Amino acid sequence: MxxxxxxxxxxxxxxxxxxxxxxxxxxxxxxxxxxxxxxxxxxxxxxxxxxxxxxxxxxxxxxxxxxxxxxxxxxxxxxxxxxxxxxxxxxxxxxxxxxxxxxxxxxxxxxxxxxxxxxxxxxxxxxxxxxxxxxxxxPSALIGYIPPPPPRLDPAARAPGLLFNYDLYAQGGDGYRAISGWNELRLFGLGPGVWRTSSVVNATHSNIAGDDRQFIRLDTSWELDFPSSMVSVVVGDSTNGALDWTRATRFGGIRVSRDFNLQPYRVTVPLASFAGEATLPSTVDMFINGIRQSEQNVLPGRFQIDSAPVLNGAGQAQVVVTDITGQSRVVNFSLYNNPSMLQAGLSDWSFEAGKVRLDYGLKSFSYAADAMGTGTYRYGLSNFLTLEAHAEVTRDLSMGGGSFMLRMGPAGGVLSASYAMSQHAGDNGYQHGLGYEWEGVLLNVRLSTLRNDAAFADVASLAGTGLPRRVDQAFFGLNLGRGQLGTSYLRQDQAGGIRARYASLSWSQTTSRYGNFSLSFSHDLGGGTGSTAYVYWSLPLGDRRQVWSGAQHQTAGNTLTAGATQSIPGDSDGWGWRVQGAAGDQATDQAEVGQLTRFGEWRAGVQAWRGDGRSDTTAYVDVNGGVLLMLGSVFPMRRVDDSFALVTTDGIAGVPVMLENRFVGNTNDKGQLLVTELNAWQNNDVKIDPLVLPAEIEVGRVQLSVVPPTDSGVLARFPMRRTTPVMLALRAPDGQWVAPGTEARLESNGAPAVEVVVGYEGKVYLQDPPAGARLMVPLASGQCSIVLPDPLPGSGWLDLGELPCR
The missing domain is CATH 3.10.20.410 (PapC, N-terminal domain)
Known part of the structure; x- marks a missing residue:
C-alpha cells in the first residue's frame, strides 16, 4: 500500500x-x-x-x-x-x-x-x-433484452371507412355451370372497434339437378381491442379458446381474451438467459448457433443477460466475456425453446359465453337452444413449467381438466400431460393425454396420445361433431446431411369401432444445382386404401419460374405428371402462368394464366380430367379484390386480409411511396395512394421520395411509422404545399452589388416584416413573397428599396434577375 x-x-x-x-x-x-x-x-x-x-x-x-x-x-x-x-x-x-x-x-x-x-x-x-x-x-445486474413499449396509435391517423372484400369463382363444363362468391364487409373508424360481416353466395345449373341458388351468412361480429392490457373483446360470431387436448367450437355470444397480437414485439416464450460474473469492466457477447444475438457492457460484479429467443427447439449458446485488459473467457451451454410455453409469471386466457353455432356454412342463423360457457387459462409457473386449465358448461353437461408442459432442462425436450373429466346425462367420462417433443438440428421427435372413454363428452360433441376415442401420433425426423428423412404413424379410433391407422416414410433433398427431390410412401395399415408412393422433382429457373415432374402410384393406378409455372408476384403487379400435362390411369391436364394488379387478382384456366374410361373438361375463372370507401373517395384495391393505410400528399400527384423500403406506387391525381399489406399494431415504415418533386414543393416530412388497428385502415398524411420561391439580385444606387451579409427587411401591408440576408453578388432568396411587397435594404449611405411586381410573373420557381435598389 x-x-x-x-x-x-x-x-x-x-x-x-x-x-x-x-x-x-x-x-x-x-x-x-x-x-x-x-x-x-x-x-x-x-x-x-x-x-x-x-x-x-x-x-x-x-x-x-x-x-x-x-x-x-x-x-x-x-x-x-x-x-x-x-x-x-x-x-x-x-x-x-x-x-x-x-x-x-x-x-x-x-x-x-x-x-x-x-x-x-x-x-x-x-x-x-x-x-x-x-x-x-x-444483486445481479439484469441486462440484455428489454420488452419494447407497445406501438401507439396516432389519433390524427384515425379515419372512418367501409371496406368490401370479395372472391368470385365461376366454372363450367359439359352440362353444368356454377358461380360462387365470398364477401366480407368491414366498418372501421366510426366509433370504437371494428364491425365485420361475411357471407357466401352460390348459384348452380345442372342438366340433371336443375337450378339452385343460396345466400348464407357466415360471421357477424364487433371487436374492440385494448392494446395496453392485451385484451380483446368480440361480440357476435367467434370461436372459443382451445388447447391441444380440447376442441374449438364456433358460437355466437361474447368472448373476452388475452391477445398477444396486440403487442407483437413482446416476447412471450422464456428468454435465453445466462448468469455470470466479472471482476473488471467487461463486454459480454452472446452467440446462439454461431450468430451474435447481443453485445452488452457490464460492470464488475454478478450479472444476468436475457436474450430474445431466435430458435425453436434445441440450440447451442456461447457467451464470450472480454474484460478491459483484453482477456477473454468462453462459456458454452445448451438451449431449448418451445413456442407454446410461457415466460414465468405470464398468463394467457380466454372466456366465452353464448350459444353453439350449428350447420355453419349451410344455414345463416342456426344456433343451439341452450347457452354455454367456456374458459381457458394458461400460466407460466416458471420458465420450465407452463400450467393449463380448461372448462366447458352447458345444460346437462360439464367438462373440465388441466395439463402441464414441462421443459426438461436445456437438452431434454418438452413433456406434456393432460387429464379431463366430464359429466353428461348422469354419466361420468374421462380423458387423458401424454406427449413428448424434441426438436434439434439432427433429430426431431414428436409423440402424443389422447384417449377417452365412451361417456366423455364436450360442447362440440353435443353439436354433432364426433369425438375421436383415441388418437395416437408419432413422428421421427433425421437430418442425414444428404437430405431429410422422416417417418410417421397415426391411429384414430372413432365411436362405433371405426379405426384408421396409417404409416408413412419420406425423404427430401434440396440442392442448389440440381433442384429439389422428394420421395414419400404411405400405407393404410387397416387395408382400406392400400399404399401410395410419390416421387417429385422441381428445378427453380429464376424470375419466379420453375419446372417440375412427378410420378405417383396408388391403388387406383399410376400417374406421371410434368409441368412448368411462373408464380404471380406476392406484393407487386405482374403476371403468372401454369401448364401441366399428365399421363396414366388418373390424369389431369391444366393451363392457367393470372395477373396481380393494384385493383385485385384474377386467374383463368382450363382443366381436363380423364380416368376410368371417362373424361371431363372444365373452364374456370377466379377474381378477388376489394373496394374501399374512405375520405369521400372510392378505391378499387387488392383483397385486404389485415390492415392498410391511405397515403395522402395534400393533392400533390406522382409522389413515389415506399413501404419498408419497397416501392409500392405513386400517388394519383388527388395525391392519394392505398398501401395494403400493413401489419396491425406494428410499426410499418412508410416513406416518400421527395427528390423527384419540383423545387417549389415544400415537404413537411418524408417518413412515417404507421400503426394500424386490427383489420382497419388509417390515414398516413405527408404535409405538402406548393410555394413560390423568388430569386433576385440587388444592385445598390452606385451600381455595385449590395454587400453580402446585409440584413434586409421585406414589408407588406397587413403582414409582419420578414428579415432576409443578402448573399454574394447581391443574391436574395424569398419564400412566398406577397405580390407588390417592398424590400428595404440598409446601406452605409442610407437606405434603398425595391418593389416586387404585382402580380408576380408566373408561378413556381421565379428568377427576377438584377433589380436596382433606389
Missing amino acids: TTGKPTRSHWTSLAASAIAACSLECHARPVPPDAAAPQQLTLATDVTNASPKEPGMEELYLGVTLNRVDTHKLGHFYRAHDALYTDAATLHALGLSWPGDHQAHGLVALVSLPGLEIHYDAANQRLSLTAPIELLGG
Missing part, C-alpha cells in the same frame, strides 16, 4: 467544502466508466452517522475507484500506522460486502477484507480498490 502525509488542514477544508457542495444521498452501485462526470461528488455515507475515530487517526475524504471503475463518490476514511479504516456503511455504499458485514460495528480495517487490494495515492487523494468477486455485493 502506497502511503503519504498530506497537510491535514488543507484536506479538512476540502472535505468541509465537499460536504457543503455534495448531496448526502447514498448510491450502492458504481457509475459506468463511460458515463458523463457528475457536477458534484457524492459522499459514500452520511458523515453525521460516521463511526467515531480513535485518538491519533487522520481523517480523510478520498475519491474511490473500485475494480478500475470510478465510483464518483468521496469515501470517509481514517488512517493510522499506514492502514486505512472506515465503517461498514461506507463499504456497502461503495459496493462491497463480506461474510458477517451486517454485524460489523465501529471501524473496519481494509486489510482485514480477504483478497482486497488497496492502493492509496496520497498526492491525488485517491483510493483504488481491487476486490475479488466474493466481495462485490448487491
Whole structure:
C-alpha cells in the first residue's frame, strides 16, 4: 500500500467544502466508466452517522475507484500506522460486502477484507480498490433484452371507412355451370372497434339437378381491442379458446381474451438467459448457433443477460466475456425453446359465453337452444413449467381438466400431460393425454396420445361433431446431411369401432444445382386404401419460374405428371402462368394464366380430367379484390386480409411511396395512394421520395411509422404545399452589388416584416413573397428599396434577375 502525509488542514477544508457542495444521498452501485462526470461528488455515507475515530487517526475524504471503475463518490476514511479504516456503511455504499458485514460495528480495517487490494495515492487523494468477486455485493445486474413499449396509435391517423372484400369463382363444363362468391364487409373508424360481416353466395345449373341458388351468412361480429392490457373483446360470431387436448367450437355470444397480437414485439416464450460474473469492466457477447444475438457492457460484479429467443427447439449458446485488459473467457451451454410455453409469471386466457353455432356454412342463423360457457387459462409457473386449465358448461353437461408442459432442462425436450373429466346425462367420462417433443438440428421427435372413454363428452360433441376415442401420433425426423428423412404413424379410433391407422416414410433433398427431390410412401395399415408412393422433382429457373415432374402410384393406378409455372408476384403487379400435362390411369391436364394488379387478382384456366374410361373438361375463372370507401373517395384495391393505410400528399400527384423500403406506387391525381399489406399494431415504415418533386414543393416530412388497428385502415398524411420561391439580385444606387451579409427587411401591408440576408453578388432568396411587397435594404449611405411586381410573373420557381435598389 502506497502511503503519504498530506497537510491535514488543507484536506479538512476540502472535505468541509465537499460536504457543503455534495448531496448526502447514498448510491450502492458504481457509475459506468463511460458515463458523463457528475457536477458534484457524492459522499459514500452520511458523515453525521460516521463511526467515531480513535485518538491519533487522520481523517480523510478520498475519491474511490473500485475494480478500475470510478465510483464518483468521496469515501470517509481514517488512517493510522499506514492502514486505512472506515465503517461498514461506507463499504456497502461503495459496493462491497463480506461474510458477517451486517454485524460489523465501529471501524473496519481494509486489510482485514480477504483478497482486497488497496492502493492509496496520497498526492491525488485517491483510493483504488481491487476486490475479488466474493466481495462485490448487491444483486445481479439484469441486462440484455428489454420488452419494447407497445406501438401507439396516432389519433390524427384515425379515419372512418367501409371496406368490401370479395372472391368470385365461376366454372363450367359439359352440362353444368356454377358461380360462387365470398364477401366480407368491414366498418372501421366510426366509433370504437371494428364491425365485420361475411357471407357466401352460390348459384348452380345442372342438366340433371336443375337450378339452385343460396345466400348464407357466415360471421357477424364487433371487436374492440385494448392494446395496453392485451385484451380483446368480440361480440357476435367467434370461436372459443382451445388447447391441444380440447376442441374449438364456433358460437355466437361474447368472448373476452388475452391477445398477444396486440403487442407483437413482446416476447412471450422464456428468454435465453445466462448468469455470470466479472471482476473488471467487461463486454459480454452472446452467440446462439454461431450468430451474435447481443453485445452488452457490464460492470464488475454478478450479472444476468436475457436474450430474445431466435430458435425453436434445441440450440447451442456461447457467451464470450472480454474484460478491459483484453482477456477473454468462453462459456458454452445448451438451449431449448418451445413456442407454446410461457415466460414465468405470464398468463394467457380466454372466456366465452353464448350459444353453439350449428350447420355453419349451410344455414345463416342456426344456433343451439341452450347457452354455454367456456374458459381457458394458461400460466407460466416458471420458465420450465407452463400450467393449463380448461372448462366447458352447458345444460346437462360439464367438462373440465388441466395439463402441464414441462421443459426438461436445456437438452431434454418438452413433456406434456393432460387429464379431463366430464359429466353428461348422469354419466361420468374421462380423458387423458401424454406427449413428448424434441426438436434439434439432427433429430426431431414428436409423440402424443389422447384417449377417452365412451361417456366423455364436450360442447362440440353435443353439436354433432364426433369425438375421436383415441388418437395416437408419432413422428421421427433425421437430418442425414444428404437430405431429410422422416417417418410417421397415426391411429384414430372413432365411436362405433371405426379405426384408421396409417404409416408413412419420406425423404427430401434440396440442392442448389440440381433442384429439389422428394420421395414419400404411405400405407393404410387397416387395408382400406392400400399404399401410395410419390416421387417429385422441381428445378427453380429464376424470375419466379420453375419446372417440375412427378410420378405417383396408388391403388387406383399410376400417374406421371410434368409441368412448368411462373408464380404471380406476392406484393407487386405482374403476371403468372401454369401448364401441366399428365399421363396414366388418373390424369389431369391444366393451363392457367393470372395477373396481380393494384385493383385485385384474377386467374383463368382450363382443366381436363380423364380416368376410368371417362373424361371431363372444365373452364374456370377466379377474381378477388376489394373496394374501399374512405375520405369521400372510392378505391378499387387488392383483397385486404389485415390492415392498410391511405397515403395522402395534400393533392400533390406522382409522389413515389415506399413501404419498408419497397416501392409500392405513386400517388394519383388527388395525391392519394392505398398501401395494403400493413401489419396491425406494428410499426410499418412508410416513406416518400421527395427528390423527384419540383423545387417549389415544400415537404413537411418524408417518413412515417404507421400503426394500424386490427383489420382497419388509417390515414398516413405527408404535409405538402406548393410555394413560390423568388430569386433576385440587388444592385445598390452606385451600381455595385449590395454587400453580402446585409440584413434586409421585406414589408407588406397587413403582414409582419420578414428579415432576409443578402448573399454574394447581391443574391436574395424569398419564400412566398406577397405580390407588390417592398424590400428595404440598409446601406452605409442610407437606405434603398425595391418593389416586387404585382402580380408576380408566373408561378413556381421565379428568377427576377438584377433589380436596382433606389
